[in-house]
Amino acid sequence: MPAPLTGVLFDVDGTLVDSTYFHTLAWWHAFRRFDHDVRMNAIHRCIGMGGDKLVDSLLGAERDKSQDQEVMDTHAAVFSTFWPHLRAFDGARDLLSRSRDAGLKVVLASSAREQDLGALRAALGADEVVDAATSSADAEESKPAPDILVAALKAAGLEASEVLFVGDAVWDVQAAAALGITTVGVASGGYSGAELTDAGAAEVFDSPRDLLDGFEGSLIGKRLAA
Template identity: 45%
Template sequence: MNNLAAVTDRRRAFYFKGDSAMNRAAVFDIDGTLVDSVDLHASAWQEAFAEFGHDVAFEEARSQIGKGGDQLLPVFLSAEQQEDHGDALEKWRGERFKSKYLPMVRAFSAVPQLLRRVRDAGLRVAVASSAKQDELDIYLEIAGIGNLVDECTSSADAEKSKPAPDIFRVALEKLGIPATEAVAIGDSPYDAQAAGKIGMRTIGMLCGGFTEASLGGADCAVVYPGPGALLACFDASPLAT
């Protein structure tokens, strides 16, 4: 933890050099950031690919979680395969996830407490997710944060999923806040890439399973183990800057 804190401090000093924008909002990813679902999504994708005759290893699928199907499928399927059965594969995956894996999703520790702390600091809260709206509603219930979120975006709100910036852009439009006055919080490099394309700063979370190096390489300003660590370090975090 000491080593992580030291690296985090160096990144923060570098990233915020010369940046005096006031924070007005925190925009959270949810899968892998607030709820423990990344491995479950990877398993559902692996099964879906196998169902349609594609051998995709669990770790290969897992490395792409954080993207929506529109960005994930082209990694593993040719254009012809996507045209032939891409939609059917994604539909099968969605049904498989809901029936088998969604009941296994659990919230990470201290999630409601973190969002309350964010609100107590005077920031508005949004959730910007590539999940389907019905899945997102269940996630909010599982995490116990439905009454702590001002705005939400789902896959239906954006033409392209992360790492395209569409979902974050829509969240900011709903909040009525410019990108320079908001901080994104996510667990994957795709969150940071999406946020960076519109000028948002990003806090990285290790709880989704991506490495500190991959998050730092995607220009996360700081990296914390998870929501509880961000809560504990809140006053020294970018959210309090």
């Protein structure tokens, strides 16, 4: 029997807030600034990785690594111009509220920069039901390493055995699996349900709204009822 469910960790970018394609465009501009011609679809496939690993994956080992920080800083600067356009996905706020009303701790296990996290939380508008949150400053190594989830557990006083993780990217699933945490996938960030399932997600919903509507029959609801 699994341990009683006492909390849910939520990824934010692409899971609760519609930001994936803003990140894709911001990375494209950052690469072009330094004359790297990287296709947007290739960038999109890496969204959800930590920025350092995304750059490494897309530009390869033979690049001029001295530019890496400037590339990442450019991405951050361009992404910040999209802050006013960030929107929570339909049902995202209510999903967090439903989880909290069920007696669960609600944790935003985000690896966004602190400044970006502020904009994401403002778009989400659910701070009153959030028990803890993390940012990139809380992780030594970025996803798919599990550091940010370790930090999220610590911030909320939870154990891996008593939580589920809700995420939208294959990197989320891999990070959670490293800690033995089951992932409930949402296909709102551009990864398909099949990709999330193949990566190891235990179940997949199309969106936060679909997970909210199916809450009682989801793994979250079933673990609560067990």
